[in-house]
Amino acid sequence: MPSREKIIDHLNNVPQMPDKFTTKKKRPREMAVVLEDGCTGCEACIPFCPVDCIEHVPADKHKDAPIPPVQIRFDECIGCKICVRVCDKMSWSTIKMVQVDEFEKEYGIKIGNTYPGKSSNLLESVPSS
Ligand code: SF4
Numbered sequence: 001m002p003s004r005e006k007i008i009d010h011l012n013n014v015p016q017m018p019d020k021f022t023t024k025k026k027r028p029r030e031m032a033v034v035l036e037d038g039c040t041g042c043e044a045c046i047p048f049c050p051v052d053c054i055e056h057v058p059a060d061k062h063k064d065a066p067i068p069p070v071q072i073r074f075d076e077c078i079g080c081k082i083c084v085r086v087c088d089k090m091s092w093s094t095i096k097m098v099q100v101d102e103f104e105k106e107y108g109i110k111i112g113n114t115y116p117g118k119s120s121n122l123l124e125s126v127p128s129s
Pocket residue numbers: 034038039040041042043044045046069070086087090091092093094095
């Protein structure tokens with residue numbers, strides 16, 4: 001078992017939760033993507049996102065999983081990496097940052113400069129590895 005000091009040091013680097021939520025003001029260079037196959041749906045990342053754009057995948061898409069994984073409403077993400085740090089520290093390191101340019105090419109979509117409205121842009125398929 002790790003020492004108490006090691007555990008405290010580990011938890012000291014967990015980001016702070018936001019006091020209030022904000023929204024996207026400009027197109028980020030990077031965005032966060034959940035690798036669904038590795039996500040337990042533990043929800044640890046959800047309250048840390050400053051724009052509140054992480055939510056569970058609809059249950060009917062993952063009928064075999066007791067808890068569906070989470071996904072990110074990609075056009076709302078501001079690329080802050082907080083969820084990546086939280087998942088790395090408290091869960092399974094299953095959120096990755098990707099270049100927005102590459103994401104746009106891969107999925108044939110455009111990421112905007114402003115908040116597009118909640119739930120306006122859920123992905124039908126996300127990377128699994
Ligand atoms: S913290 Fe990681 S494993 Fe937990 S719900 Fe978020 S992405 Fe999934």
